[in-house]
Amino acid sequence: MQSKPAAAPSSLKFGTSGLRGLVVELNGSPAFAYTRAFAEMLKEDGSAAASRNVVLVGRDLRESSPSIAQLCCAALHEAGLEPLDCGALPTPALAYHGMRFGIPAIMVTGSHIPEDRNGLKFYRAQGEIDKNDEASILAWHGRLGIDSVPEAARTVRARTPDIDLVAAYKARYSDFFGDGALKGLTVGVYQHSSVARDVIVATLEALGARALPLGRATSFIPVDTEALREEDEVLARQWAGEQSLDAIVSTDGDADRPLISDARGMFLRGDLVGAITAKALGADAIVTPVTSNSALEESGAFGTVLRTRVGSPYVIAGMAEAIASGAQAVVGFEANGGVLLGSDVVRDGRRLAALPTRDAMLPILCALGEIVAQGRSLADIGAAFAFKAAASNRLQNVATDRSAAFVARLQQEETFLAELMAPLGGVAGINSRDGLRMTAKNGEVVHFRPSGNAPELRVYVEAVTQERADDLLAWGLSVAGKQVA
Structure with a gap:
């Protein structure tokens, strides 16, 4: 009897941003099957009934996203739920509507990864799914055993929402910041293939800024706010040199992470953008992973700095912890720039409702608003931290x-740790919340962290100068490489 050949390894994997993998592996029965599994989870725990069996489906601008969204709608329909086709829109706009009205959602997006890949982000009515939900989806996926798409799935046509979700998302910010909040600013908008490229322009103009669209693409560009392409940095400096701009703003593909440069075309770090946002909103507590800059504590700008593991689910849990401990205004952010609003914020009699999922629009508007409020350049505002x-x-x-x-x-081995850190004068402190973050006696930081969703060892460093940081990183990669070879 011949044994059945082993299945080829799949690229489809859950990470902190949902299910992702190659388009050729997702666009077909897998997208249909994982959506069916999500639907069964919602039905099993009563979430579907609570939302009257409605589920929102949105997508980004990748070429593969419309067909994958169609499969999601068909799978929901087969499960007895009603999909609402929300079209192309920012992920936070979809999540905002779902949380406002108690409706689960699926966003078809690969965020910043190349176009040959895509993904599914699953949202409960309360927000992003957590690790327990992920396990439940995987269990249902295995139980259902779906390996093909029914022919009828191709003909399912979902109705559209009665509310304009993008208009509601824009109103969220124009209502809070107020008319003329950005008056006098000239802002370049690097549009590329961001699903929010027109939303940003319209929102900035509604708040009184002059918005200049730049770099609009006709095909998908994988803009990663944590690992910028050299051509993006060159473009920003070129645009800044050609025109008098107060800033250049952009997002990743699905607009849940911002990209912001100062007037010189120099991009701000994501954790610095988060700090500027939190201070602008008057946060008394910030929640951020251990990979964010250690100056957050040293700045004294925030009453509480709560550190978490890397990943938005951990930041969301940390925000809940901060609120339970009595914090009034809670802002979470990641080193990639994604900002999450953990509590309602009231300013000048205007209320901004909590939105505990990554959002690019809020940090963009807060950073620009601080230029107006402080009368200083974005570079000077950032340097103050x-x-x-x-x-x-x-x-x-x-x-x-x-x-x-x-x-x-x-x-576990003090001698090994001491020997490794001897070139930096020894260890002054360690944090083992996610990997091992070591602060040397000279104040420098070296952090080794196994990746949570790839066979990689990540290395992060901090130093007084960028030249020293680059040298320290090279050293850290070298010593780690010898140990894991």
């Missing part, structure tokens, strides 16, 4: 068990 110079990179194709063993050895 005195962030340390930082750098990061990764060792690829490193098995997770090898990365974990290296970090565990550092945690």
Whole structure:
């Protein structure tokens, strides 16, 4: 009897941003099957009934997204739920509508990854799914055993919402910031293939700014706010040199992470953008992963700084913890720039409702608003936080068990840790919340962290100057490479 050939490894995997993988593997029965699994989870725990069996479906501007969204709608329909086709819109706009009206949602997006890949972001009515939900979806996926798409799925036509979700999203911010809030500013909008490219222009103009569309693309461009392409940095400096701009703003593909440069075309770090946003909103507590700059505590700008593991689910849990501890205004953010509003914020009699999912529009408007409020350049506003110079990179194709063993050895063997950190004068403190973050006696930081969704060992460093940070990163990659080889 011949044994059945082993199935080829799939690229489809859950991470902190939902299910992702190659388009050729997702666009077909997998998209249909995972959506059916999500639907069964909602039915099982009563969430579907609570939303009157309605589920929102949105998408980004990738070429593959419309057909994958169609499969999602068909799977929901087969499960006895009613999909609402929300079209192309920013992820936070979809999530905002879902949370306002208690409706689950699915966003078809690969965010910043290349166009040959795509993904599904699943939202409960309360917000992003957590790890328990992920496990439930995977369990239902295995139980259903779907390996083909019914012919009838191709003919399912979902109705559209009665409310203009994009208009409601824009109104959320124009109502809070108020007419003329950005009057006098000239802002370049790097449009590329962001699903929010027109929304940003319209919102800035509604608030009184002069918005100049730049770099609109006809095909998808994978703009990663954590790992900028050299051509994006060159374009920003070129645009800043050609025109008198107060800032250049953009987002990743699905508009849940911002990209903001100062008047010189120099992009701000994501955690610095988060800090500017939190201070502008009067946050008394911020929640951010251990990878964000250590100057956040040293700045004294915030009453509470709560550190978490890397990933928005951990930041969301941390925001809930901060609120339970008595914080009044809570802002969460990641080193990639995604900002989450954990509590309602009231300013000048206007209320901005909590939106505990990553959003690019809020930090963009807060950063620009601070230019007007302080009468200073964005570069000067950022410099006031005195962030340390930082750098990061990764060792690829490193098995997770090898990365974990290296970090565990550092945690458990004092002699090994002392020898490794001797060139920096020894260890002053460690944080083992996610990997191992070591602060040297000279104030420099070296952080080794096994990736949560790829066979990689990530290395982060902080130093006084960028030149030193770059040298420190090279050293960190070298010593780690020898240990995990």
